[in-house]
Amino acid sequence: MNNREMADTFEAVANLMEIKGEAIYRILAYRRAAEALRGLGRDVSAIWEAGELEDIPGVGKAIAGKIDEMIRSDRLEFYEKLASEIPPGLIELLKVDGIGPKKVAQFWKEGGITSLEELESAAKEGKLRSLSGMGPKSEQKIIDGIQALKSRSTERSLLSSAWDTAQKIISEMNKVKGVERIEPAGSLRRYRETIGDLDLLIASDYPSQVMDTFVALPLVERVLGKGDTKTSVELVDGMRVQLWVHPPERFGSAWQFATGSQAHNVQLREIALKKDLSLSEHGYKRDDGSELLCRKESDVYEALDLAWIPPELREGKGEIAKAQNADFSDLVTLNDLRGELHAHTTWSDGKASIEEMAQAAIGLGMEYLVISDHSRSLGIANGLSIERLMEQRAEIGEVQKTLGKKIHILHGSEVEIMSDGTLDFPDEILEQLDIVIASLHASLKQSRKQVTLRLLNTIRNPHVDIIGHLTGRLINRRDPADLDVEAIFKEGATHNVVFEINANAERLDLKDSHARMALDFGCTLAINTDAHHPDHFNFRHFGVGTARRAAAPAQSILNTWVFKDLEAWLKHR
DNA sequence: GCCGTTTTCGGCCCGACTGTTTTCAGTCG
Numbered sequence: 001m002n003n004r005e006m007a008d009t010f011e012a013v014a015n016l017m018e019i020k021g022e023a024i025y026r027i028l029a030y031r032r033a034a035e036a037l038r039g040l041g042r043d044v045s046a047i048w049e050a051g052e053l054e055d056i057p058g059v060g061k062a063i064a065g066k067i068d069e070m071i072r073s074d075r076l077e078f079y080e081k082l083a084s085e086i087p088p089g090l091i092e093l094l095k096v097d098g099i100g101p102k103k104v105a106q107f108w109k110e111g112g113i114t115s116l117e118e119l120e121s122a123a124k125e126g127k128l129r130s131l132s133g134m135g136p137k138s139e140q141k142i143i144d145g146i147q148a149l150k151s152r153s154t155e156r157s158l159l160s161s162a163w164d165t166a167q168k169i170i171s172e173m174n175k176v177k178g179v180e181r182i183e184p185a186g187s188l189r190r191y192r193e194t195i196g197d198l199d200l201l202i203a204s205d206y207p208s209q210v211m212d213t214f215v216a217l218p219l220v221e222r223v224l225g226k227g228d229t230k231t232s233v234e235l236v237d238g239m240r241v242q243l244w245v246h247p248p249e250r251f252g253s254a255w256q257f258a259t260g261s262q263a264h265n266v267q268l269r270e271i272a273l274k275k276d277l278s279l280s281e282h283g284y285k286r287d288d289g290s291e292l293l294c295r296k297e298s299d300v301y302e303a304l305d306l307a308w309i310p311p312e313l314r315e316g317k318g319e320i321a322k323a324q325n326a327d328f329s330d331l332v333t334l335n336d337l338r339g340e341l342h343a344h345t346t347w348s349d350g351k352a353s354i355e356e357m358a359q360a361a362i363g364l365g366m367e368y369l370v371i372s373d374h375s376r377s378l379g380i381a382n383g384l385s386i387e388r389l390m391e392q393r394a395e396i397g398e399v400q401k402t403l404g405k406k407i408h409i410l411h412g413s414e415v416e417i418m419s420d421g422t423l424d425f426p427d428e429i430l431e432q433l434d435i436v437i438a439s440l441h442a443s444l445k446q447s448r449k450q451v452t453l454r455l456l457n458t459i460r461n462p463h464v465d466i467i468g469h470l471t472g473r474l475i476n477r478r479d480p481a482d483l484d485v486e487a488i489f490k491e492g493a494t495h496n497v498v499f500e501i502n503a504n505a506e507r508l509d510l511k512d513s514h515a516r517m518a519l520d521f522g523c524t525l526a527i528n529t530d531a532h533h534p535d536h537f538n539f540r541h542f543g544v545g546t547a548r549r550a551a552a553p554a555q556s557i558l559n560t561w562v563f564k565d566l567e568a569w570l571k572h573r
Numbered sequence: 574g575c576c577g578t579t580t581t582c583g584g585c586c587c588g589a590c591t592g593t594t595t596t597c598a599g600t601c602g
Contacts, residue, residue, distance in 0.1 A: 025585060029574035060575050098591080100600050133599080137592060186602090197602090225601095230589055232601095242602080244589095257587090262602065269586040274579095280587050 001070045003037045003044050009070065009079055010034035010063075015091050016082040018101035019108070032058035035263070039317065041513030042486060045071055057317075089115030096145040097224070098138075106131060120146050152238050155476050156194035159542055160505030163188065165239055166198055168219065176213045178206035180248050185258035189311045191545025193475060193508045197232075198241040201258045207245040214243050229281075250283055252294035256301075257281035263316025264309075271304050271320065312548035330553040332527075334544050336560040339368035340537060342414065342437055342468060342500065342528035347392050348373035349381040351533040354392075354409070355399045360534030362406050367563050371396060372412035372437050375424035386429055389413065393432075408563050410434040414468055419443035421454040423461060430463035435570060437500065437528075439468030440481060448482040455483065459491045465573065466526055466558075467492065469502040469509040477506070485514055489521040496524075496573065498558050503529045503543025504536070515550035526558040 001009070014030040036058040037044060047053055048071050053064040070076050093104045093116060107113040110131055113122055122128050123139045123146075157165075166184050173182050179202055183189075186199025204210050207228040215223050215233060224232040224240070232242045246254035257265060257280070272279040276287050284292035284303055294300045298308040306320065307327035313319040322328075343357055344350030350357070354371055361369040373392065374383035384392060393411050400409050412435040416424035419442060423430065430436050438458045444451070458464055470488070471480030492499060499518050502509045507530070510518060515525060527543035529536050547557060554560045561569070 023574085026574050028585080032575080058575070062574060098600065102599060133593065135593060141592085199602090225590055227590055230602095232590095258602095260602080262586095265602095266586055273586080278587080282588085 007034040007037040033063045087114035092116045156196050158505045162195035178204045189259050191312050200243050202245045203248040203251040252296040252299045253283040254281045256297050264314040332554040336554040339366050339559045341370045343531045368408040370410045370412040372414045375415045377416045377424045421457040435465050437466040437468045438464045440472045444472045444481040451481045452484040459497045466498045468500045469507050489518045493522040498524045500526045500528045501543045503539040505542050512549035
């Protein structure tokens with residue numbers, strides 16, 4: 001069993017225990033453990049081999065024992081026993097909006113309901129209203145909820161599409177009278193790679209008017225709940241949005257709260273309690289009932305003697321401890337980026353010429369741009385033959401002459417890592433290029449051993465400067481290659497090879513946890529858009545967000561370096 | 574079930590919204 005399968009098993013255990021009515025804190029412990037496994041970033045079996053399972057936060061003796069059992073025997077007896085006691089269809093009921101474990105247990109024990117279908121017909125036939133706490137409105141909510149569950153996709157949205165939707169709502173709501181400020185919050189602000197619900201926060205003294213305007217937006221399909229401080233809706237495209245409204249003098253605490261993560265907030269509130277302060281979205285309350293309001297978000301952290309924590313790090317994974325004696329001012333920002341190291345043109349599958357891409361880069365204030373079209377074997381992307389590669393070199397020279405000192409254009413290539421582990425161009429060609437990015441596009445499904453070996457071979461080639469989108473994953477569409485990432489980063493650090501964080505929201509590859517691991521191994525990273533169009537340079541902030549989630553300092557990112565330093569590094573290699 | 578800069582036992586964040594049981598439980602984030 002791998003990390004994800006074990007996490008899923010613990011999640012299932014928690015759900016079953018909840019329906020069974022077990023003690024809530026036992027259940028939360030399994031949830032926390034599942035969460036910890038998901039965000040681990042390294043193979044849990046490696047930690048197991050080192051005998052360090054209990055060093056994972058949220059994993060104690062009992063859960064470590066269960067992980068051990070799953071690693072050894074590929075199953076968990078505790079789970080199997082629970083599953084045998086509870087009808088399997090009940091888990092599905094938890095997915096219906098507004099239905100939690102208590103209701104599921106009630107439907108099962110008092111109504112004999114064991115599946116979604118049975119629940120739906122019971123609701124339609126009006127049989128649920130006889131149960132205590134249930135009425136006609138609850139029945140209708142269940143019918144609607146099941147309908148919504150069937151139609152909505154189970155996938156979380158790509159960061160980019162959530163971002164676009166948020167921008168639309170923000171620009172609409174900014175026009176509304178009484179809206180002083182509107183900001184994204186939640187996982188969007190934390191730059192998680194996928195987004196479940198969209199969270200937005202408005203500062204206003206007129207909450208009811210703001211909410212009325214919000215639910216009337218053409219984008220809104222239906223209202224799930226509406227109050228003066230919190231309203232949730234479903235948009236026409238199925239995405240769900242939660243909007244909070246708080247007065248400006250409480251904006252800081254409200255934004256901190258709405259940004260999360262839940263784990264981060266819980267930890268923060270526990271620290272507050274030790275200082276006799278109770279923290280909520282409204283601000284701090286002292287024991288005597290007096291309040292401490294936070295207009296700015298930094299006020300929330302300051303009250304606890306903590307440095308302001310960048311949203312990207314608020315996952316409850318040690319960032320609060322760090323904020324007690326350090327700040328995060330060295331974290332990379334969008335402004336730190338000085339150039340783009342991975343861009344395509346019409347020479348292969350890009351949509352703009354070398355000059356058009358260069359002009360766009362100049363417009364964004366970039367100091368340098370690497371043109372890195374695909375290599376010959378990638379026929380589907382019109383990869384360049386050696387002859388065309390040489391012709392391209394001439395055109396780059398001409399464009400450079402035209403643009404003069406406005407930007408440095410480098411000649412690179414995104415060279416295919418072939419399925420046998422060789423590269424698509426011979427060494428004597430590679431050495432003529434200013435910079436070489438090596439990427440996997442094909443044979444991603446080879447065995448872990450095979451793909452890992454391909455990458456290790458590539459890293460050992462002295463002409464390779466950067467590994468592009470390491471795992472080849474496309475979020476929600478294509479699984480990552482199965483790789484021994486630890487071995488790869490170790491080798492990369494030895495050979496001074498740079499790993500790309502591909503900023504395209506479909507890739508975000510390296511992902512945050514891999515980027516963090518690469519940094520731990522001492523690797524340098526790059527934030528590349530892989531632009532196929534001038535507009536794609538705007539993807540940079542997704543890459544920056546991912547790097548920040550990995551706590552990457554600006555210095556650790558190759559393309560924050562001034563051109564002179566980049567040039568020196570390339571020469572020295 | 575986990576965890577400890579007051580604890581190895583006794584805690585474990587806090588509030589909004591909904592529907593229903595006229596005072597609150599369940600769900601959600």
